[in-house]
Amino acid sequence: MTDLHDVALTVNGVPRSARVPARRLLSDFLRHDLGLTGTHVGCEHGVCGACTVLIDGRPVRSCLLFAVSVAGATITTVEGCCEPDGSLGPVQQAFWDCHGLQCGFCTPGFVTTVTAYLDENPDPTQDEAREAIAGNLCRCTGYQNIVASVLRAAELRREVRA
Amino acid sequence: MKPSPFVYHRPTTLEETLDVLAEVGADGKVLAGGQSLVPLLSMRLAAPAHLVDINHVGGLDRIEVRGGGVRVGATARHAAVERDDRAFDAVPLLRQALVHVAHPTIRNRGTTVGSLAHADPSGEMTAVLALLGGTVTLSRRGSERTVGAADFFHGPLESAVVPGEVAVEAFFPAPTGPRTGSAWAEVSRRHGDYAVCGVGALVTLDDDLRVAAARVGLISVGPTPEVVDVTEALRQLAGTLTERALRTAAGHASAASAAGGGA
Numbered sequence: 001m002t003d004l005h006d007v008a009l010t011v012n013g014v015p016r017s018a019r020v021p022a023r024r025l026l027s028d029f030l031r032h033d034l035g036l037t038g039t040h041v042g043c044e045h046g047v048c049g050a051c052t053v054l055i056d057g058r059p060v061r062s063c064l065l066f067a068v069s070v071a072g073a074t075i076t077t078v079e080g081c082c083e084p085d086g087s088l089g090p091v092q093q094a095f096w097d098c099h100g101l102q103c104g105f106c107t108p109g110f111v112t113t114v115t116a117y118l119d120e121n122p123d124p125t126q127d128e129a130r131e132a133i134a135g136n137l138c139r140c141t142g143y144q145n146i147v148a149s150v151l152r153a154a155e156l157r158r159e160v161r162a
Numbered sequence: 163m164k165p166s167p168f169v170y171h172r173p174t175t176l177e178e179t180l181d182v183l184a185e186v187g188a189d190g191k192v193l194a195g196g197q198s199l200v201p202l203l204s205m206r207l208a209a210p211a212h213l214v215d216i217n218h219v220g221g222l223d224r225i226e227v228r229g230g231g232v233r234v235g236a237t238a239r240h241a242a243v244e245r246d247d248r249a250f251d252a253v254p255l256l257r258q259a260l261v262h263v264a265h266p267t268i269r270n271r272g273t274t275v276g277s278l279a280h281a282d283p284s285g286e287m288t289a290v291l292a293l294l295g296g297t298v299t300l301s302r303r304g305s306e307r308t309v310g311a312a313d314f315f316h317g318p319l320e321s322a323v324v325p326g327e328v329a330v331e332a333f334f335p336a337p338t339g340p341r342t343g344s345a346w347a348e349v350s351r352r353h354g355d356y357a358v359c360g361v362g363a364l365v366t367l368d369d370d371l372r373v374a375a376a377r378v379g380l381i382s383v384g385p386t387p388e389v390v391d392v393t394e395a396l397r398q399l400a401g402t403l404t405e406r407a408l409r410t411a412a413g414h415a416s417a418a419s420a421a422g423g424g425a
Contacts, residue, residue: 003169022170022213025204044163045201052267058241059267064200068170069193069215113267134353135265 005068011036012080022068027051029067030077038078040108042137049136052109053077059116078108081115090156091115091149100149102140109136114150123154165203171214176301179219179328184303186212188325193217194237197264197272198280216328227252231296231335236328240269240277252336255294255344255362259286262346265354278314279329281321281386284356286346288315289387291332293362293379298322299331306330315386339374341367348381357382365396373397 007024008017011034018033027044030036030053042050044063051062054076081089088096091114101107110133117124117132124132129150130143138146171186173179183190191210193199194217202208216222217237224235225246232249243249244260263269263277263286277287278298291298292311299308300323309322316322323329337344348360360381368374373396380388 005170021167023165023167023203025164025200028164045204046197046268049265049267058270060271061197061267063204064197064268064271066170066193066196066200066213066215068172069196069217132266135267 005071007067007071009067009071010074012076018067020067022066024067025063026053026065026067026070026075027062030062030075033067036077036079038108040105042105042109047137048106049109049113050106052112052136054112054116057116057119059113076112076115078111081111089115090160091118091153094149094153094156095146098145098149098152100141100146101138106136106138106140110138110146110149114153117150118154118157122157124150126151129154163204165200166206166209168203168210169212171212172218173214173216174218174220176219176222176330179214179216180301180303182212182214183326183328186214190214190325192279192328194276194279195239195272196276197268198276198282214328222330225249229333231294231333232256234274234332234334236275236330237273238275240272240274241266243274244269253294253334255290255337255346255364256334258344258346259290259360259362262286262348262357262360275329275332278332279321279323281315281317281319283318283385283387284360284382286348286357286360286362286381289360289362289379289381289389290346291334292387292389293364293377294334294337296332296334298329299333300327301330302327308333311387317385337364337366339366341371341374359383 004019005022006019016034020029020033027039027041030039039053039062040050042048046061046064052059053062055073081091083089091111095101113136129147133146171182173182189211191213193213193215222235222237225238225243226233227248232253234243240260240263244257250257274287277285278291296311297308298314314322344364346362348357350357362379364377366375376393376396377389377391
């Protein structure tokens with residue numbers, strides 16, 4: 001029952017691999033085996049959204065996936081949501097600007113979710129922004145500032161493109 | 163909060179999948195999207211000795227509109243079915259209900275067929291299949307069978323799938339009749355949470371715009387999805403289906419519910 005699997009995947013543009021048991025959750029694989037602790041683990045059963053990462057650009061719960069099952073995938077974590085020079089990406093900057101976080105535990109899940117959402121809908125309304133983050137829990141902010149952050153991030157992205 | 167150890171199988175063809183499932187029998191469990199299964203494993207409510215991952219089996223993620231309905235393969239994600247315009251045109255109830263399945267992030271990975279096989283009595287897709295009179299095709303080594311919705315759901319988290327089998331496809335028949343419409347509504351405690359009650363409706367009007375047939379499919383109110391024919395009730399209460407008639411019907415329904423003791 002201790003059979004190990006070589007899991008290789010691309011994380012934030014970098015090929016990474018580790019030898020892990022089949023039951024290793026992707027969230028633990030990223031944190032423990034690859035040392036990428038930006039991805040946070042909250043409820044560990046798919047409710048809170050803190051562990052959200054992008055697979056091929058689409059948000060998924062990393063605590064509901066086995067690393068071995070997504071071997072070969074292209075993954076983006078919160079560490080990959082910055083600019084190439086390491087400065088804050090538009091979503092991260094917007095959360096900073098609008099005070100979209102307090103303790104920051106839920107933030108990685110919000111940043112990845114919002115990054116993918118704005119790729120699909122670059123100009124959301126306030127209601128759409130609220131709907132976009134409905135699958136992520138935050139116990140500090142009351143969400144008002146996070147909704148504002150989504151709209152601000154959309155604004156920043158438009159500025160960059162203009 | 164970590165799953166028990168298991169032996170992982172990653173077949174790439176259906177044939178290989180069926181061979182593995184035949185070998186591991188009752189010790190095996192199929193892993194598709196895993197959005198319901200992985201929490202059960204993490205909480206150790208389930209601890210199968212073998213997991214058979216079908217995510218890498220070619221051709222199972224198909225969504226086809228043919229034969230008078232929509233055919234959804236075992237690994238087609240909820241999000242893919244929801245976004246498929248041809249599937250929506252053929253069976254609007256699919257998208258109408260799918261937008262209520264958890265959150266978009268879950269729908270990106272969860273599969274429609276897996277949701278049926280899981281047979282959660284709060285699962286929207288169970289009632290959609292039951293209301294439309296759809297079927298699920300089950301494969302095992304050497305044979306295949308197709309089970310109608312009425313026989314597919316046995317109880318909470320119990321479907322007709324037996325050890326050695328895998329649900330390979332679901333068929334959602336397109337509603338017939340020129341004036342047939344559908345809708346989905348549900349009440350949940352939190353946005354995207356399990357429905358306290360959910361209802362899908364399929365209504366056909368006749369040439370005089372009177373209700374010719376009306377059925378509803380309900381979730382979270384019994385051990386399996388319930389389909390109720392409400393044609394007579396709607397005819398008596400509403401006659402011609404106008405907004406006023408609907409309000410009257412809704413009023414009668416609320417009064418009846420309140421008289422029932424508000425349970």
